[in-house]
Each structure stands twice: as C-alpha cells, then as structure tokens.
Amino acid sequence: MSSLHRNIFKVFSGTMFSRVLGFVREMLQARFIGAGVEQSAFTMAFLVPNLFRRLFGEGALTAAFLPIFKEEVEQKRWKEAQRLANAVFGIVALVLGVFVLLGFLAIGGVFAFWDVSERISDTLRLILTMLPYALFICGAAYGMGILNALNHWKAAAFTPCLLNIVWIAALCGMAFWPDLPVRSRVFLLGFAILAAGILQLTFVLLRVRATKKADGTGIVLRPSFLGWGDGATKRVVSKTLQGAIGAGAVQICTAIDQLLAQAATPWAAGVIAFADRLMELPLGLFAVSFTTVLLPTLSGAFGRHAIEEARETFMRAFVGLVKILLPAAVGIALLAEDLTRAVYEGHLFDETATVRVSRALLCYAPGILFISFSKILTQWFHAQQDIKRPVQINLAMIFVNLLLNCLSVFLLPEEWRHVGIVGSTVLCAALTGLVLFLMARRDSSFPSFRSAARPLGQTIAAAGAMGIVLVAAAPHLREAVPSFLPKGMLGNFWALGLQIGLGASVYGALLGVFWLIDSIKRRRS
Secondary structure (H helix, E strand, O other), X not given: OXXXXXXHHXXXXXXXXXXXXXXXXHHHHHHHOOOOHHHHHHHHHHHHHHHHHXXXXXXXXXXXXXXXXXXXXXXXXXXXXXXXXXXXXXXXXXXXXXXXXXXXXXXXXXXXXOOOOHHHHHHHHHHHHHHHHHHHHHHHHHHHHHHHHOOOHHHHHHHHHHHHHHHHHHHHHHHHOOOOOHHHHHHHHHHHHHHHHHHHHHHXXXXXXXXXXXXXXXXXXXXXXXXXOXXXXXXXXXXXXXXHXXXXXXXXXXXXXXXXXXXXXXXXXXHHHHHHHHHHHHHHHHHHHXXXXXXXXXXXXXXXXXXXXXXXXXXXHHHHHHHHHHHHHHHHHHOHHHHHHHHHOEOOEOHHHHHHHHHXXXXXXXXXXXXXXXXXXXXXXXXXXXXXXXHHHHXXXXXXXXXXXXXXXXXXXXXXXXXXXXXXXXXXXXXXHHHHHHHHXXXXXXXXXXXXXXXXXXXXXXXXXXXXXXXXXXXXXXXXXXXXXXOOHHHHHHHHHHHHHHHHHHHHHHHHHHHHHHHHHHHHO
C-alpha cells in the first residue's frame, strides 16, 4: 500500500466514524425536528457559521496557508513554520472576532428598527445563538490543517466527531421531554452546537501542542501579532484574499440558494438540507478523505520539485475516487426513495417529506462525481499556489447558478422547485470540473489520462451492470422482509440492506473478474 493510500485510510477511518455519527444525527433530527419551517430556519441559521468555516477554516485560508507552511516544514525550517502558523492564527482570530461582533450589531439593529415576522425572528435569533460557533470552528479547522500538514491525520479526522456526539446527545435528551415544542428544540440545538465548538477548538489546540518535541520539531499554536510583516505571512494573506473572492462568492451564492429555496416554498430549505446530508455521506467519507490528503501531499511534491511524483499521486487519487464514488452515485440514484424512507421517515417526518427529499436526492446523485472531480482538480492548482484560476471559474459559475435557480423558482411547479435548485448546483459543479480540467491540461506538469482509460472503462461497465441488476431485483427485494420484522424503520432498513448488499456484490465481483483478467495478461506479457 502506497503512503498516499495509507494516509487516506487514516483520514477515512476518522471521517467514517464522524459520518456514521452524522448519519445517526440526521435520523434523530428528522424524527425530532421534522422537515417543516423550523428545520428550514435552523438550516438557514447554521449556514452562517458554516460560511465562515468554509471560507476561513477550510476554504481560501487552508488553500493559501497549507502549501506555504508545508514548504517550510519540508525544508526543516521549524522556527519559521511556528512563526507563520501563529501569525496567521492571530489574523484569523482578529478578523473573525470583528465579523462576529458586526453580526451581533447588525442583527440587533434589525430587531431595534424593524418589525419582522415570527419565522424571520426565529431565524435571526438562531443566528445570534450560533454565530460565535464560527470563531471556534474556524480556529479548530485551521488547527486541523496544521495537523494534516504534520501527518497527524487521525486527530484531525476525529475532531468533527465531537460536534456530532454533542448534537446527538442534545437530540436524545429531547426524548425525555416529548411535549417540548419544535421551536424550542431548534434553539436547544443551537446552544449544543455552540458548546461543541468550544470542545472542538480545545481538543485541536491540545493535539497540535502534542506535536512539539524536544528537538524543536512540531508546533504550539497560539495567536500572535509577531510575524504579521513577514514575507510568508503576506503571501498567505494575499493568496487568501484572492481565494476569498471566489470562495466567499460561492458561499454567498449558497446563501442566495437557501433564500430562493425559502421563497420557493417554506419547507424547501430544510428538504434540500436533508437530501444534501445523504449525498454528503459518500462525498464526505471518500472525497473529503482523498482531498484532505491530496493537498499536503501534492504541496510537498511540488515543494521538492518532484513533478512526476505529483502526477502519479494525482492519478492514483482520481482513479481510486471514481472506483468508489461511481457505484455510490448509481446506487443513490436508483435507491433514492428507499434510502430516504429508511433513514428519515417516522414521527414528524411523513410520506410527503420522503417524496420531496427523494426527488432532490435523485437529482443530487450525479453531483457526487462532479463535485469530487472539481475538488481534486482544485487541489492540483492550490498545491502549486495557484489560487487565481479556480477563483475565476467559481465567479463565473455563480451567475450561471443564480440564473438557473431563479428560473427554477419562477417556472417550475411548487413541488419541483427545490429539485430545480439542486439541479442547478449539480450542473454548475459539472461545468466547473470541465473548465478546470481544460485549464489544467494546458500545463505541461498535468498528467495524461490515457493510463486511466482502461480502469475507468472497467469501473463504468461494472457500475452499469450493477445498476441493471438493481433495477430488475429491487421490486422483489422490497417485499423480502421477514415476518418477524415490523414494517416501519427496521423493515425499511432490511429491504435497503438487501439491495445495497446485492449491488455491492455485483460490482465487487465484476471488478474482481477484471482484475483477474488484467493479472493474467500481465503474466503472459
């Protein structure tokens, strides 16, 4: 097993635990909160700290900081790496502190000078509750990037689990107060998320401190004003600002999507969020694991001027990702309704919500591939400290996405508007990946995809055969529920498990046959 795959497995193991917890969390959330206006308000409010996290914690900042920090580490310049890490951390803390303060003042001004509806009031109060979480989670995400750069993959991958553990505990606590209004439940979740953010930041700072050794290697992370004028810090800030234009615009576009979803129907934002969580399961498990490892690995290769190593690393990651995510996309598309019913349906989540979420999930399915392809191509550019070109593409896609969303809201029937919004997201992801690929091909360092033609062809054939078998067998497997199982959640999971097991068996068997044929050919040659 290559070092790339070993590191991916380390990230995957921690990420898998987090995603399984997230899966449980969403099942409980569907049953205790439902898919109504309260869930939509919660989704809108949680979007705000997530916007900061993706911008300052995992997005533009990580893309700008990590290659420069990794270069210092590769050259064994630990004092410079320490100074850089602390200086950037100080800037992040100051900027986010100012943003959080401005957020409090802005929302306070809204309540002081405008008479808003109860739904908008609840959303704004939820934002106030969770806004400080942005400061904690961005600090934690920044520390996770440093841990990844220092090859402490497991600690970084475990950090998101803390949020899910606290979240699940809050949802389980609601079982003891069945008469608690749904409106009160979402506010309880807001305070739980705030507490989880404090826990995450504390954990990451302790894990980063543990990397410091007596020989001078490792980092102790603390905000500092020293080093703000250093050349490396200025490069990070400059590239972060470049990336922030694109990443910030993308996040603003996401917020506009949510607002348009609210305009489409009161329940649309919550429904889209539930579908997104199911799509994020394979995307988060595999695409995030691959891209998390890919950026520091490629950055290290480019820092050593090992171009051929960078090419091989990228192609291994690309082929491995397609082999995993293509069958996942096919399976989710074919089993969208069965998956939604098994995971979510029950209590406050009814049959109507199942139909709505499954429609959005069906549309999301191909996006698993398109979004993943865009992510790893973006890492190729970022590893070479090229922030500008991905930003330009993101800016262009914003207008396309906004136009398609507006058409969906104003032209589609009410029950299909949320599907149109999801479809525009998937289409823009496909266009982004295509344009990034065409741009990357102009660089002489970019690898040729000819070597991947055969494994990709085999993967497509195996996934296609799996899809055909599932279409033929699914009606029979849905009825193959033992009489001792109730027809509710357990029965739904049994039928879903049979279908997933059959599909995985067919796909795995065909890939095994292809591998055997290739092995025989290699021996003969």
